[in-house]
Amino acid sequence: MKQRVQAQLRDRFQRDVVLEKPKDRSFGHYATPIAFSLAKELRKSPMIIADELASSFGESDIFSAVEAVKGYINFRLSESFLDEYASWALGNEDEFGSSDANDKILLEFVSANPTGPLHIGHARGAVYGDTLLRLGRRLGYDIRAEYYVNDAGNQIDLLGLSLQLEGQSSVLNMTVEWPEKYYRGEYLTILAEEAVQKFGTAILTDESRQTELALWAKDGVMELIVEDLAAVNIHFDTFVRESTLYDDWERVLEKIGEGVYEEEGKLWIRSSDHADEKDRVVVREDKRPTYLAGDIVYHNRKYEQGFDHYINIWGADHHGYIARVKAAVEFSGHDSKKLEVLLSQMVSLLKEGQPYKMSKRAGNVILMSDISEEIGSDALRFIFASKKSDTPLEFDVEVLKKQDSSNPIFYVNYAHARIQTILAKSDLDLDEVMAARLLGLNEDADALLFEALLLPEVIDDAFHSRQVQKLPDYLKSLSARLHKFYYDHRIIGNEDEAKMLKLFLVVALSLRTGLSMMGITAKDSM
RNA sequence: GCGCCCGUGGCUCAACUGGAUAGAGUAUCGGACUUCGGAUCCGACGGUUAUAGGUUCGAAUCCUAUCGGGCGCACCA
Numbered sequence: 044m045k046q047r048v049q050a051q052l053r054d055r056f057q058r059d060v061v062l063e064k065p066k067d068r069s070f071g072h073y074a075t076p077i078a079f080s081l082a083k084e085l086r087k088s089p090m091i092i093a094d095e096l097a098s099s100f101g102e103s104d105i106f107s108a109v110e111a112v113k114g115y116i117n118f119r120l121s122e123s124f125l126d127e128y129a130s131w132a133l134g135n136e137d138e139f140g141s142s143d144a145n146d147k148i149l150l151e152f153v154s155a156n157p158t159g160p161l162h163i164g165h166a167r168g169a170v171y172g173d174t175l176l177r178l179g180r181r182l183g184y185d186i187r188a189e190y191y192v193n194d195a196g197n198q199i200d201l202l203g204l205s206l207q208l209e210g211q212s213s214v215l216n217m218t219v220e221w222p223e224k225y226y227r228g229e230y231l232t233i234l235a236e237e238a239v240q241k242f243g244t245a246i247l248t249d250e251s252r253q254t255e256l257a258l259w260a261k262d263g264v265m266e267l268i269v270e271d272l273a274a275v276n277i278h279f280d281t282f283v284r285e286s287t288l289y290d291d292w293e294r295v296l297e298k299i300g301e302g303v304y305e306e307e308g309k310l311w312i313r314s315s316d317h318a319d320e321k322d323r324v325v326v327r328e329d330k331r332p333t334y335l336a337g338d339i340v341y342h343n344r345k346y347e348q349g350f351d352h353y354i355n356i357w358g359a360d361h362h363g364y365i366a367r368v369k370a371a372v373e374f375s376g377h378d379s380k381k382l383e384v385l386l387s388q389m390v391s392l393l394k395e396g397q398p399y400k401m402s403k404r405a406g407n408v409i410l411m412s413d414i415s416e417e418i419g420s421d422a423l424r425f426i427f428a429s430k431k432s433d434t435p436l437e438f439d440v441e442v443l444k445k446q447d448s449s450n451p452i453f454y455v456n457y458a459h460a461r462i463q464t465i466l467a468k469s470d471l472d473l474d475e476v477m478a479a480r481l482l483g484l485n486e487d488a489d490a491l492l493f494e495a496l497l498l499p500e501v502i503d504d505a506f507h508s509r510q511v512q513k514l515p516d517y518l519k520s521l522s523a524r525l526h527k528f529y530y531d532h533r534i535i536g537n538e539d540e541a542k543m544l545k546l547f548l549v550v551a552l553s554l555r556t557g558l559s560m561m562g563i564t565a566k567d568s569m
Numbered sequence: 570g571c572g573c574c575c576g577u578g579g580c581u582c583a584a585c586u587g588g589a590u591a592g593a594g595u596a597u598c599g600g601a602c603u604u605c606g607g608a609u610c611c612g613a614c615g616g617u618u619a620u621a622g623g624u625u626c627g628a629a630u631c632c633u634a635u636c637g638g639g640c641g642c643a644c645c646a
Contacts, residue, residue, distance in 0.1 A: 063585060114588095309644070320571085327644050360640060361641085362573055435575085436582095438581080442581095448594085449594075460606085530601095534605060
């Protein structure tokens with residue numbers, strides 16, 4: 044809708060035009076402050092320019108009024124334009140909110156270490172990434188969802204050690220001396236039992252078999268992670284294992300060439316040449332590559348597949364890592380501007396006002412699966428998508444279990460279900476409803492229709508600004524308008540019954556489509 | 570100490586990325602059922618946008634300083 048209006052104005056003014064939604068709806072559907080920016084070049088007051096531009100509009104198919112007010116130019120869309128657009132949307136559900144974008148994007152997210160099930164902090168990045176994925180795909184982008192599995196390095200050794208100790212303690216009933224750092228949790232007990240069945244008890248006590256045990260266990264943990272994600276409707280296209288990358292290390296090292304140097308027996312990358320604070324070690328004195336080395340190969344591999352754009356979603360505690368990875372990308376001969384790193388901030392959880400402190404390595408973690416089971420996948424996804432990903436989020440699980448308007452997912456679903464109920468109750472059949480033209484609507488209906496038709500621009504805006512919370516915000520607002528309209532107007536038996544039902548169909552379409560962008564299936568009854 | 574992010578009604582968050590009178594929810598108080606789902610709706614209360622300067626037609630948004638908070642500053646991932 045907005046694109047069509049903008050295209051029209053671009054022809055008229057011979058320049059790109061910023062379109063806003065006026066604060067006060069009585070001003071019209073759209074407005075532009077273009078006169079303010081023209082004021083400087085034309086050396087005239089914005090008011091006069093706006094007046095002149097507004098009065099230059101003659102008859103138009105899409106505008107019923109164009110007015111200048113205090114320097115703004117306000118546009119009111121014609122009923123026939125809105126009606127035609129609404130009818131098109133209802134007849135082309137899959138294209139409603141799509142665009143002709145077709146860039147190839149590689150989106151990497153979650154990428155949690157395979158050392159334990161996902162916790163609530165991972166859930167946020169997961170929901171953020173998957174929502175972005177769905178929005179982008181709706182717009183037409185060709186996006187691959189990828190998970191980077193860190194199945195090498197110290198944390199895998201620690202997994203083996205932790206599993207042995209856990210097994211010695213809970214399966215073999217031995218007295219165990221716990222080290223300072225180790226993983227803990229129910230999943231280890233289960234894995235230890237499975238390990239005994241598969242390998243015999245010696246696997247738990249023989250230190251020389253720790254690596255063997257760990258390599259087996261990480262696959263089991265990955266299965267848990269995949270299950271945790273599937274429970275909230277998240278699925279990946281590809282999994283890339285860190286352990287498979289190092290074969291390529293020598294070749295990538297050659298590409299980097301002068302970008303690395305040897306000092307103190309170690310290999311360093313000149314990342315300080317590219318905005319990093321200092322150079323970083325990539326190969327230690329004992330020849331073991333650092334974590335960064337894996338990431339260098341991984342990103343080179345990404346780029347060699349020729350995507351137009353690369354998006355990584357990382358926990359906010361990794362923000363210091365961005366500069367060195369971008370530096371590595373440059374040294375490997377690629378354009379680091381194509382790599383976009385988005386951060387997902389901490390989550391703190393309340394339950395009846397009681398805060399939980401979370402920490403992955405310590406015992407007191409909140410499992411993602413516990414929360415998704417407690418409040419349901421839909422509520423979890425809605426709340427996690429509701430706030431800018433780069434600011435901390437705090438919420439109370441009790442609120443999300445409520446069945447009333449304080450629970451946003453309930454509120455939106457209720458709006459959708461209400462529409463289904465009234466459609467079923469009406470004596471009109473679908474053909475009669477669809478045949479109605481949305482002309483001569485009252486002001487409430489016009490406002491509701493317009494809001495329902497905004498979905499495409501919300502999808503576009505939410506994706507391109509990477510701010511997925513705009514979508515749930517919109518759905519709450521559309522639902523509120525629907526509830527109010529429903530309260531104020533009686534539908535069944537109304538002389539405009541067919542029009543109102545068609546209007547409701549458009550609202551339902553936007554609610555349903557919007558929810559599906561969040562991995563949520565709209566409810567037809569509560 | 571250095572770097573990044575952030576300070577908006579009691580609480581949780583918006584504000585179209587520089588635009589019109591800073592909006593929602595929640596909490597508190599008050600109201601609306603002879604009604605298609607009251608699982609809803611309406612009203613009231615509540616703000617010097619942390620503070621002080623600056624930039625311009627116009628600032629919550631940009632710049633500077635101060636105060637306060639989070640995260641990071643590994644040859645861990």
